[in-house]
Amino acid sequence: MRDLGAGFTYLLKGQRWVAGHGRQYGFGLLPGMITLVLYTAALVSLALWGEDFVTWATPVADNWSSPWQGLFRGFLTAVLFALALLLAVLTFTAVTLLIGQPFYENLSEKVDADVDPDGTAPESGLPLWRELWISARDSLRILVRALLWGVLLFALGFLPLVGQTVVPVIGFFVTGFFLTEELTAVALQRRGVELRARLTLLRSRKTLVWGFGTPLGLAFLVPFVAVFLMPGAVAGATLLARELLGEETDDGDDDTAADPEPEDVTQRSWR
Secondary structure: HHHHHHHHHHHHHHHHHHHHHHHHHHHHHHHHHHHHHHHHHHHHHHHHHHHHHHHHHHHHHHOOOOOOHHHHHHHHHHHHHHHHHHHHHHHHHHHHHHHHHHHHHHHHHHHHHOOOOOOOOOOOOOHHHHHHHHHHHHHOOOOOHHHHHHHHHHHOOOOOOOHHHHHHHHHHHHHHHHHHHHHHHEEEEOOOOOHHHHHHHHOOOOHHHHHHHHHHHHHHOOOHHHHHHHHHHHHHHHHHHHHOOOOOOOOOOHHHHHOOOHHHHHHHHHO
């Protein structure tokens, strides 16, 4: 339970950091606004023409009598829009990070330098095009995993009682895990930690990850909130990455941090 609370504390610390660094916060808003406009346009288009698409895709129901035809296609239209919303939540962070790679990379470095006892920040040493390629490739691999979970949870949602109670809760925790992976990837990728090692590292501290990512995922469901929380989420994820790797953080508030992971896990994930 302490890890769960510590994860949420890192989320708050990130928001507090950007609140004290207005210029970094302003630059960090731009990628989220661009992504929000693109996603809003896509969802509005789906709301306007989703029913037409479902009608075209279900010719088998053309000769059905009323009200079954309307109920069937209305249900499919609602499911299509719900899946689109889920996909938007799962991919918003990845797309925003990809669009704003230079902005968030710079923000993450400044957080590292600010809290590091030596005032230094790890650098990848890779050219921008290479960083963008690695970020896009890893985001696609994470998206595939997230979609598989989404399909599984969607199917389980039809189970009586469990599908309406337990499954949505599991869905929020799954979303929180993948959101945290995408956000911590900014700092961990800069340290040369590959995707497989990142996932191992995150799984070793699942409650810490859930404490950070699950409330963030819930907040992202509120329109426009994701745009304003993204800079702070990147800052908080950088602090979280330092905790996962056992790096010393000079933030004057070490008592809220969770206990570091044993040395063998940290070193294995680093390599």
